Every structure is written in C-alpha cells, then in structure tokens.
Amino acid sequence: MSGRTATRSSRTGVAIALLRLAGAVLLVAIAVIHGYLWQQGYSGIDVIGPAFLVQSVLGVGGALLLLGVPPRLVPWAATLGALFAAGSLAALVVSTTVGLFGFVETTAATLWWESFWVEAAAVVVLVALVVLTTRRTGR
C-alpha cells in the first residue's frame, strides 16, 4: 500500500518536473517568436510592436520563474504562465479575425502557425501542471 503510494508519488514528481521543463521551454519559444517578429518589422506597428517586446520579456521571465520557484509556489507560477500563454493565443486569434488595435493579421504571416501551436501547447502543459501540483499540495 505505502509502496504503491510512493511509486505514484514518484511518478507524479517526474511528471511535474517534465511539465515544468516543457512549460518553461514553451514560454521561451513564445518569447523567441515574438522577439524575432518584433525584429523583423512588427516593431513599427502601433501598440502591437511594443506588445511583442513585452511578450518576449514576460515569456523569458515566466520560464525563469517556473524553473526557479520552490515546489510549493509552482502552482502559482504555472497559473501565471498559463494566463500569459492563453492571453497571447487569444490576442493572436483576435488580431487575425476582427483585428487588434487597428491591425489585422493574416495566417499567411511569418510564424503564425508556429505561434498558434506553441501558445496552445503552452496553455495545455501549464494548465496540466497547475492541476497536478494543486492536487499534490492538497493532499
């Protein structure tokens, strides 16, 4: 009984570690994509340009936070990361459909689909991390 519980706990620990790492990598990927696009010409777009730069900074900061915080604070770091990724994804979709701050994006734009999948994956991974860590700390 206790052996089974220890095994399950160990597996959960490994899963959390992997999700933390994957989440951090995805947040860095979001940061790199937006930094690259900012450099490629998005810097000249009102509001969108500065927002891309902010996303780059927040992406890197979120990744460092996720990897650096003690285990009891991982749910909070993962929640912040998930909100950031969800916000980025929502902004991408809104800008492509109805437009954002007077700018309408196209799916033909550079790294549009890469952005979409990376941000969607980040949301999934970080939400899973929130659920796992919250369950664990709740026991």
Place this chain on the structure above:
Amino acid sequence: MHHPTRRAAALALVLSLPLLGACSDDGEGATAPAASASAHAEGEHSESPSPGSTTSGSAAPSSPVPSSAAPESTASAAAPAPAETRTVTATEGEMYIELSEDSFSPGSYTLEVVNEGNATHDLVVERDGADVAATETIAPGASATLTVTLEEGEYVFYCSIANHRAMGMATTVVVGA
C-alpha cells in the same frame, strides 16, 4: 433711426449665406465621395502620410489637399496640372502588389490602392532607399488614394506593415523618359 443700418447689415448677411454654403459644400466635396468609409476609419490608427504626397480614402483629384510640408525630393501634391494626372490601380493581398500599368513615364500619378487581402496593408513609394510617399494603413477590403509625382528613375512600391515587404509585397517601378 437705426433701422436702415440694421436692414443693410441683415441684407449683407443674407447675401453672404449662399457664399458660405458654397464654401462648406466644397469642403464636404473633398470627403463626401468616399468609396469606402472603412478606409477612413482605419486611417485614424495610422501615422501621418509622408511629406510630399496626398493621401485619402477616396479619389478627390479636383480638390487636392495642400500639403504644408515641402516634399523631400520628387513627390509633390498634384496642384499644377491635374489634367495630366494618370490613375494607376495597385491591388494588394497576401503577399503581393499588382499594378494596373506596366510602364510609367514621368508625371503626376494618382495611385488607387485596393486592399483585397485579409490583413492590414499600406503602400509606400520609395526611391533610392528613401520613402517619398505613403498611404495610411489600409484595412482589409478598404482602399486609399495616393497622389505622387514620379520622375525618371527607379522606384519601389512596397508594403511597410510588419515584414510584408520581405514576404513579397514589393514591386520595382521604372519610370522612363
């Protein structure tokens, strides 16, 4: 005692009203024939056009807007000879610019820029690496008009939004004698 003076003033006022009305009609005439209101709405979000060009949401060749800024080099408002202004349509989409004319000769041109794409675009006229004229940003489905004087030489018409130029939204225009 003062009635004649008042009557004269009233008469002068009444006579001046049609003149005022005519002036306001002219003012509205510059914007009233707008083909697409969305182009104007979109223009509010964008930067001012480059000096030396006239840009608007619709063609208004009979009433060019005087530009207070002097043109940098070749582009200028088409004030002197509106009859010689030629109209060229530039159709934009993802990620291309198509011009209705293949050959250009020096002179004044009205560029009607139509955004048939799904994304925001604009049109910039560049010569020797310097922008000489530019439209406002153009929303999907909207259009804008740019008046520019082209001299003999090589120009590049491109979209300055994001990296659209690098993605193919640029076309070289050679103005021959």
